[in-house]
Amino acid sequence: MTDVTTAPLSRAAYLRSAAVAMGGGLIKAFNANKTSWVGLGGFLIVVLLAVLAPAIAPYDPLDQNILYRLKPPSAEHWLGTDFYGRDTLSRILWGARISLAIGLIAIGSAMVIGTLIGMVAGYYGGRTDIIVMQVMDVLLAFPSLILGLIVVAMLGPSIANLVIAIALTAVPPFARIARAPTIAVKNREFIEAGRALGYSDLRLMFGHILPNIAPEILVMGSLWLATAIRVEASLAFIGLGVSPPTATWGGMIREGFENILDSFWLALFPSVAILVVVFALNLLGDGLRDAIDPRLRGEE
Amino acid sequence: MTAFVLKRLGFAVITLFAVLTIVFFIVRVLPGDPAMAILGDQASQAALNALRARLGLDQPLYVQYVQFLGGVVVGDWGVSMVSGRPVIQEILKVLPATLELTFVSLVLGAAVGIPLGVWSAVRRNKLPDYITRMASLLGLSFPAFVSAVLLLIVFAIQLRWFPVISSGQGTTLSDRLRDLALPAINLGLIMAAYITRVSRSAMLEVLNQDYVRTAHAKGLAFATIIWRHCLRNALIPVVTVVGLYLGILIGNSVLTEIVFNRPGLGKLIIGALNQRDYTMLQGMMVIYTLIVVLVNLITDLTYGLIDPRIKYS
Numbered sequence: 001m002t003d004v005t006t007a008p009l010s011r012a013a014y015l016r017s018a019a020v021a022m023g024g025g026l027i028k029a030f031n032a033n034k035t036s037w038v039g040l041g042g043f044l045i046v047v048l049l050a051v052l053a054p055a056i057a058p059y060d061p062l063d064q065n066i067l068y069r070l071k072p073p074s075a076e077h078w079l080g081t082d083f084y085g086r087d088t089l090s091r092i093l094w095g096a097r098i099s100l101a102i103g104l105i106a107i108g109s110a111m112v113i114g115t116l117i118g119m120v121a122g123y124y125g126g127r128t129d130i131i132v133m134q135v136m137d138v139l140l141a142f143p144s145l146i147l148g149l150i151v152v153a154m155l156g157p158s159i160a161n162l163v164i165a166i167a168l169t170a171v172p173p174f175a176r177i178a179r180a181p182t183i184a185v186k187n188r189e190f191i192e193a194g195r196a197l198g199y200s201d202l203r204l205m206f207g208h209i210l211p212n213i214a215p216e217i218l219v220m221g222s223l224w225l226a227t228a229i230r231v232e233a234s235l236a237f238i239g240l241g242v243s244p245p246t247a248t249w250g251g252m253i254r255e256g257f258e259n260i261l262d263s264f265w266l267a268l269f270p271s272v273a274i275l276v277v278v279f280a281l282n283l284l285g286d287g288l289r290d291a292i293d294p295r296l297r298g299e300e
Numbered sequence: 301m302t303a304f305v306l307k308r309l310g311f312a313v314i315t316l317f318a319v320l321t322i323v324f325f326i327v328r329v330l331p332g333d334p335a336m337a338i339l340g341d342q343a344s345q346a347a348l349n350a351l352r353a354r355l356g357l358d359q360p361l362y363v364q365y366v367q368f369l370g371g372v373v374v375g376d377w378g379v380s381m382v383s384g385r386p387v388i389q390e391i392l393k394v395l396p397a398t399l400e401l402t403f404v405s406l407v408l409g410a411a412v413g414i415p416l417g418v419w420s421a422v423r424r425n426k427l428p429d430y431i432t433r434m435a436s437l438l439g440l441s442f443p444a445f446v447s448a449v450l451l452l453i454v455f456a457i458q459l460r461w462f463p464v465i466s467s468g469q470g471t472t473l474s475d476r477l478r479d480l481a482l483p484a485i486n487l488g489l490i491m492a493a494y495i496t497r498v499s500r501s502a503m504l505e506v507l508n509q510d511y512v513r514t515a516h517a518k519g520l521a522f523a524t525i526i527w528r529h530c531l532r533n534a535l536i537p538v539v540t541v542v543g544l545y546l547g548i549l550i551g552n553s554v555l556t557e558i559v560f561n562r563p564g565l566g567k568l569i570i571g572a573l574n575q576r577d578y579t580m581l582q583g584m585m586v587i588y589t590l591i592v593v594l595v596n597l598i599t600d601l602t603y604g605l606i607d608p609r610i611k612y613s
Binding site: 264 | 314318319437446450457546550551552554558559574584585589596
């Protein structure tokens with residue numbers, strides 16, 4: 001007997017069609033809720049500004065000018081200067097790079113690790129599932145800010161350690177999100193058919209289950225990126241961010257907070273920056289979730 | 301019912317045990333010698349040894365572990381390395397302030413969030429719904445310290461309605477309320493944002509049910525249907541989610557306490573971190589774990605009060 005059943009669709013072609021279907025689904029999801037476009041646009045603008053920061057920032061973010069301290073917004077310094085006479089606008093632009101880098105790397109890793117854990121637990125079920133998810137639940141039970149706080153305090157505040165701390169708090173939710181649909185999908189006919197054809201567990205998981213759960217995970221990713229940026233800023237505000245003088249938004253608010261009585265704009269502008277990014281990401285993720293969530297999709 | 305309570309209780313104990321074990325080993329792998337941290341690096345070897353013996357640090361690890369677990373159970377959480385006072389006393393001293401803040405915020409959040417969520421669901425895809433959805437999404441985008449700083453700038457610095465630094469030690473009721481107002485509004489509005497969203501989606505699910513159509517058909521007043529028949533059913537997911545958001549509430553309360561300089565667990569943990577007070581940190585992690593496990597347990601058991609149909613088995 002020849003392998004006729006699988007011949008018409010090669011692996012590459014299958015992946016391509018899956019990707020096209022997912023892409024088409026994504027565009028449809030975006031159009032179902034126009035606010036997602038607004039969120040995506042806002043986020044991309046911030047990413048663009050962060051990438052271009054070295055070129056467009058009017059001043060060096062670390063350049064101190066003692067003669068020009070704590071100045072309110074003016075023509076030379078659009079958003080004013082801080083306690084050391086550093087340009088606030090330039091520091092916000094450079095700070096975006098730190099926030100985005102930490103957030104993207106942390107959530108990217110949490111997404112990969114968490115999804116793997118959740119898929120394996122859901123796919124194999126039984127004792128593996130119980131033990132793995134119990135560990136995730138214990139991690140999940142602990143307030144993420146407190147967990148992050150302790151990890152960073154232990155390891156020391158560096159970009160790498162912040163990434164580890166934030167990723168650690170974000171792995172359990174991804175494991176949970178990946179597990180439920182894996183269980184739902186693994187008993188469907190097409191997986192059973194794959195098993196009957198002798199496909200390996202790995203092939204079934206990555207080739208067939210993953211494309212099915214990927215949209216949900218990506219949506220979670222955008223929402224958790226918002227959380228990651230919030231947590232990173234919170235840690236920096238507490239004093240556990242990337243060490244000064246590097247510009248971070250949370251750190252700028254911390255410094256501005258010390259001069260809040262006479263120069264409140266120091267804390268105000270980085271606050272607005274954080275808010276814009278987090279809100280844009282939440283708009284993006286929230287709109288997409290509404291469109292992807294099968295329960296809501298049925299009603300619209 | 302009893303079996304269910306026992307089962308949940310068992311889960312709670314296991315979780316507690318697991319986290320305590322993690323806490324114990326985390327604190328032990330921290331770099332640095334606690335005895336040297338207390339006495340300074342000028343201390344003599346004899347003094348260091350004496351202190352190590354007093355703190356039990358000269359015992360094998362498993363003995364320390366058993367002592368630690370036993371201590372947690374009987375309320376002996378060790379002595380703060382900085383103040384020298386028992387950890388549990390220091391924690392219990394500030395715990396009421398944190399509980400007061402979080403409780404008032406939760407009530408405020410529910411009082412604002414539930415009606416808004418219901419309103420938004422009833423007016424689905426109309427203007428009030430859009431505005432509520434955007435506002436709640438904006439609300440949960442706020443890091444707690446950012447909203448706290450903004451509230452401080454507007455109401456304490458620009459309008460001068462509230463003191464910039466609240467002592468949290470006010471003796472008269474009006475003093476206490478003044479101290480509590482801005483921090484509670486800060487935490488409460490963020491909670492309201494979360495609660496609004498859950499209430500809305502829970503209401504939407506209920507509004508499509510057959511029994512609601514029946515209620516309309518038999519001519520019940522609209523308000524009766526919404527508030528008596530729908531809300532009661534919609535409240536279950538709301539309670540669950542509020543339990544799930546406890547972690548966010550705790551994290552936000554830490555940030556709020558720092559910005560408003562309020563005494564509480566938040567200020568305590570930051571102080572312990574800055575001064576490397578390991579026994580205090582260990583105690584803080586124990587108390588946070590206790591709170592989380594306890595609230596999850598209460599959340600589970602509350603379902604029965606709201607929904608008599610739930611059979612505990």
